[in-house]
Amino acid sequence: MGGVVEAMGRVAAGQLRNAFCFIGAGGHHAGRNFFGGYCCFNDVVIALRQARRAGRLRRVAILDTDAHHGDGTRDLVQDDPEVLHVCVCDSEYASADGTKLDLAAPDPWSAGESPDRAYLTLVRSAFPVQAERFRPDLIVWYFGFDTHRGDYGDRGLTTGAFLGLADLLLETAGAACGGKLLVVLGGGSRTDLATTLIPPIIARLAGVPAP
Amino acid sequence: MGAEPSREVTGIFYHPSFSRRSYLTTGRRLADFPAALDPLLRRPEVRLFQCVPATDELILLAHDPRLIPQVEADPL
Numbered sequence: 001m002g003g004v005v006e007a008m009g010r011v012a013a014g015q016l017r018n019a020f021c022f023i024g025a026g027g028h029h030a031g032r033n034f035f036g037g038y039c040c041f042n043d044v045v046i047a048l049r050q051a052r053r054a055g056r057l058r059r060v061a062i063l064d065t066d067a068h069h070g071d072g073t074r075d076l077v078q079d080d081p082e083v084l085h086v087c088v089c090d091s092e093y094a095s096a097d098g099t100k101l102d103l104a105a106p107d108p109w110s111a112g113e114s115p116d117r118a119y120l121t122l123v124r125s126a127f128p129v130q131a132e133r134f135r136p137d138l139i140v141w142y143f144g145f146d147t148h149r150g151d152y153g154d155r156g157l158t159t160g161a162f163l164g165l166a167d168l169l170l171e172t173a174g175a176a177c178g179g180k181l182l183v184v185l186g187g188g189s190r191t192d193l194a195t196t197l198i199p200p201i202i203a204r205l206a207g208v209p210a211p
Numbered sequence: 212m213g214a215e216p217s218r219e220v221t222g223i224f225y226h227p228s229f230s231r232r233s234y235l236t237t238g239r240r241l242a243d244f245p246a247a248l249d250p251l252l253r254r255p256e257v258r259l260f261q262c263v264p265a266t267d268e269l270i271l272l273a274h275d276p277r278l279i280p281q282v283e284a285d286p287l
Binding site for chain 1: 218219220221222223224225226228229232239240241242243244247248249250251254256257258260262263264265269270272273274275277278281282285
């Protein structure tokens, strides 16, 4: 969690272009007085509150593409109109002020377009326009790879979906907040997927060729 | 930590303990790190930071004080 706090502060202050945070335990299932789902403390919300306290930002847009609903994060930001929280999960929801949104992820086993394409289409249809309208100071991508084919939150996704999300988030951050993007690792269990997916995502953040 | 990083640098925040026991469901999902980042870390556009522990003061920015001992007592 300390890394997420420092990373958000540095990106918000313009000391870093963007950042990728590895984690020791999850965060998005930790609410004010509950925790679970292998999350202990809510790294993202703690980081944004510390950055606010330091006067480095006010408004944050969060896109959560972990397989499961970010219930802890929602609990903590539900009444905060300066946080846009968009969660791709199993349900549909929109708060009255439009700053809290749940998007039902496509069923990967239904007929039609590929899971990668359907997922990216859903996110592309909702997040960029909301984020640009919201005018955040910084964007957080809560990046779970548990949605990868064969992992525990399987949405049928492959590497292309995650790289597509990285490109979409970079593009959106460029348009909405001067490129200030923080990627925080969420769920996902497989060593081979972590090793395959994370380096090329960081390469995209840095604007260099993938290793 | 050395000189302040440039705003053109991408930060990677990592701690070796994450590769020994990262994300409690899964044990060693990050076993290949940080070695898997070696080619990137040779580039000037990327810089590795070692995560520092969070304080209770930070935790209390978001959580009820009673949550801390509950997390500490969790067998996982």
